[in-house]
Amino acid sequence: MSQPKMLPTKKTKASSSNSCQISSADTIASNDDILALILHRLPLKSSSNSRQSPKDWLSLIAHPRFRPKHDSTAVSGLFLRRVCDRTNPKYDMVNLGHRPSRAPFRSLTFVNDPSGIKILQSCNGLLLCCSCPANRLDATTYYKAHLQSYYKALHVFCFTNSYSDLPDHYWVKIYSPETGPWRPSGRPFVAPSNVQFKNGVLWNGAICWLSDCGDSPCFDLEEERMRDIPMPSVVDEDIMPRRYFGESGGHLHHVKIYGSENLLFDVLKMERDYSGWFVKYRVDLNPVAAAFPEMVWGYADPIDLQFYAFSILCVVREESDEGSFMVQHLPAKI
Numbered sequence: 197m198s199q200p201k202m203l204p205t206k207k208t209k210a211s212s213s214n215s216c217q218i219s220s221a222d223t224i225a226s227n228d229d230i231l232a233l234i235l236h237r238l239p240l241k242s243s244s245n246s247r248q249s250p251k252d253w254l255s256l257i258a259h260p261r262f263r264p265k266h267d268s269t270a271v272s273g274l275f276l277r278r279v280c281d282r283t284n285p286k287y288d289m290v291n292l293g294h295r296p297s298r299a300p301f302r303s304l305t306f307v308n309d310p311s312g313i314k315i316l317q318s319c320n321g322l323l324l325c326c327s328c329p330a331n332r333l334d335a336t337t338y339y340k341a342h343l344q345s346y347y348k349a350l351h352v353f354c355f356t357n358s359y360s361d362l363p364d365h366y367w368v369k370i371y372s373p374e375t376g377p378w379r380p381s382g383r384p385f386v387a388p389s390n391v392q393f394k395n396g397v398l399w400n401g402a403i404c405w406l407s408d409c410g411d412s413p414c415f416d417l418e419e420e421r422m423r424d425i426p427m428p429s430v431v432d433e434d435i436m437p438r439r440y441f442g443e444s445g446g447h448l449h450h451v452k453i454y455g456s457e458n459l460l461f462d463v464l465k466m467e468r469d470y471s472g473w474f475v476k477y478r479v480d481l482n483p484v485a486a487a488f489p490e491m492v493w494g495y496a497d498p499i500d501l502q503f504y505a506f507s508i509l510c511v512v513r514e515e516s517d518e519g520s521f522m523v524q525h526l527p528a529k530i
Contacts, residue, residue: 271292271293271444271445271512271514272291272292272293272295272297273289273290273291273292273293273297273299274289274290274292274509274510274523275287275288275289275299275315275318276288276289276290276530277314277315284303284312285303285304285312285313285314285315286302286303287299287301287302287303287315290523290530292512292523304323304325306339306341307327307339309327309337311327312327313325313326313327313339314326314327314394316395316396316397316398317396317397317398317442317443322340322341322398323339323340323341324338324339324340324396324397324398324403325338325339325340325341326338326339326394326395326396327339335354335355335356335357336354336355336356336393336394337352337353337354337355338352338353338354338355338396338403339351339352340352340353340398340417351370351371351372351417352370352371352372353368353369353370353403353415353417354367354368354369354370354371354378355367355368355393355415356369364386364387364388364389365384365385365386366384366385366386366387366393367380367384368380368381368382368385368415368420368422369381370420381420382420382421382422385413385422387413388407388408388409388410388413390407390408390409391405391406391407391412391413392405392406393405395441397441397442397443397448398443399414399443399446399447399448399466400446400448400468400470401416401417401418402414402415402416402417402423403415403417404425404441404448406439406441406450407427409427409430410427411424411425411426411427412424412425412427413425423470425466425470426470426471426472426473427450427473428450428452428464428473437452437453437454438451438452438453438507438508439451439452439453440508440510440511442510442511444510444511444512444513445512445513445514446513447465447466447476447513448465448466449463449464449465449466449476449511450463450464450465450466450473451463451464451508451511456503456504457503457504459480459481459482459484459485459504460478460479460480460481460482461478461479462475462476462477462478462479463475463476463477463478463479463511463522464476477511477517477520479522481504481506484506484524485504488526488529490505490526490527490528491504491505491506491526491527492504492505493505505526505527506524506525506526507524507525508522508523508524509523509524509525509530510522510523511523
């Protein structure tokens with residue numbers, strides 16, 4: 197008789213234990229700070245798979261401040277866009293890792309944009325894409341999408357100039373699947389006329405652009421406001437330098453190469469608080485020119501007046517400075 201009396205007690209304890217477990221799980225799931233700490237400790241691939249989870253988890257992983265925790269992940273490859281395909285760009289992949297892998301796609305189809313979508317940047321599972329309609333020179337649309345979530349667009353930002361009498365004033369409009377239709381963000385802002393909004397860089401939770409002179413603008417995705425990035429002083433206003441502006445490993449880099457015969461230059465890095473640039477690397481390409489003579493023209497190119505045929509594709513940061521490197525495009529090779 198004693199055994200039957202013990203059964204309800206055991207069942208009650210099990211039920212109580214389950215209730216506690218469910219309650220604890222609900223508490224963690226509803227606390228963004230605790231959940232973020234757990235997701236930060238997961239490998240990047242695991243947290244990417246978590247995007248199949250509820251919308252609030254997806255929103256948390258996509259948050260601008262979540263990404264930098266994984267910025268130390270090694271770069272596995274580069275997406276290269278074929279120049280001949282403008283309306284529907286096709287992409288190839290250049291493997292940089294020890295385990296070669298195929299490109300996860302050849303073209304982007306997650307948005308039906310007749311103008312075609314161009315990848316500006318791929319970093320830690322995020323894509324920053326851009327579309328510039330041929331019939332609308334005053335508007336540039338940015339798509340922030342996930343690589344592993346079937347290329348799902350998380351946020352869309354449109355920078356548009358709609359003032360015929362104020363050509364340097366721009367509006368920002370934002371679309372999010374979570375909040376619904378397009379909405380204006382803040383007040384119109386003034387941008388230098390030489391800023392090209394079609395060439396943005398995603399860094400430090402903001403989309404940044406390069407200006408030829410003066411400060412460069414950037415749009416903080418979290419605070420939804422524009423701010424300025426101080427730029428290095430111009431060496432010679434009459435000389436158009438080779439330029440590079442990009443992100444790697446959570447660092448923003450900038451290169452300006454003055455002089456048609458110059459193969460010595462510095463790679464600058466921006467402070468995280470936007471306070472200024474400092475020299476991170478000094479580069480000498482003379483050994484590269486000696487090893488690859490095809491990059492030496494021997495005369496000034498009539499278009500860009502350069503004696504050397506090369507362009508900087510990206511500066512790749514690794515765990516150590518000794519492992520970091522630069523990827524360049526030379527005639528018929530990378």
